[in-house]
Amino acid sequence: MVDDKLGSTNNTVTILHQNICGLRTKTDELLSSISPNSPLVLCLSEHHLKTFELDQISINRYKLDAAHSRQVLKGGGVCIFVRNTLECTKIDLDKYCKEQDIEICMLKLTSISHNILIIAVCRAPTGNFNMFLKRLDEILKSF
Numbered sequence: 099m100v101d102d103k104l105g106s107t108n109n110t111v112t113i114l115h116q117n118i119c120g121l122r123t124k125t126d127e128l129l130s131s132i133s134p135n136s137p138l139v140l141c142l143s144e145h146h147l148k149t150f151e152l153d154q155i156s157i158n159r160y161k162l163d164a165a166h167s168r169q170v171l172k173g174g175g176v177c178i179f180v181r182n183t184l185e186c187t188k189i190d191l192d193k194y195c196k197e198q199d200i201e202i203c204m205l206k207l208t209s210i211s212h213n214i215l216i217i218a219v220c221r222a223p224t225g226n227f228n229m230f231l232k233r234l235d236e237i238l239k240s241f
Contacts, residue, residue, distance in 0.1 A: 112137035141218035198222040
């Protein structure tokens, strides 16, 4: 059950994943494409932003709750935006991240009666697939 604090309660959690291939100039386009039935959660891969740049991104009615940005290489990155009305807890997975091989972030929806973990993950085509699988398996087994 999701209580969005606006008086409506339903049994669905809507999630959109988009390989955004550079978020900086695409927030308006993103909002247009998901309207009028905007999902509760937006998982975006390849945002191409550093942490401080991502913190400055504003998406109307959403807040950034979990993210990973590359520190050395250009491009990449994953993030999760949730509706402003939802309560979430970020789960730190930075120790599992390796640029190009596995870029991952996770959160737990805390305003939900059941435990719902949401993961955004990506791997560059040139990334190490075996490392990706190994680390993803470690993460999933820990939850």
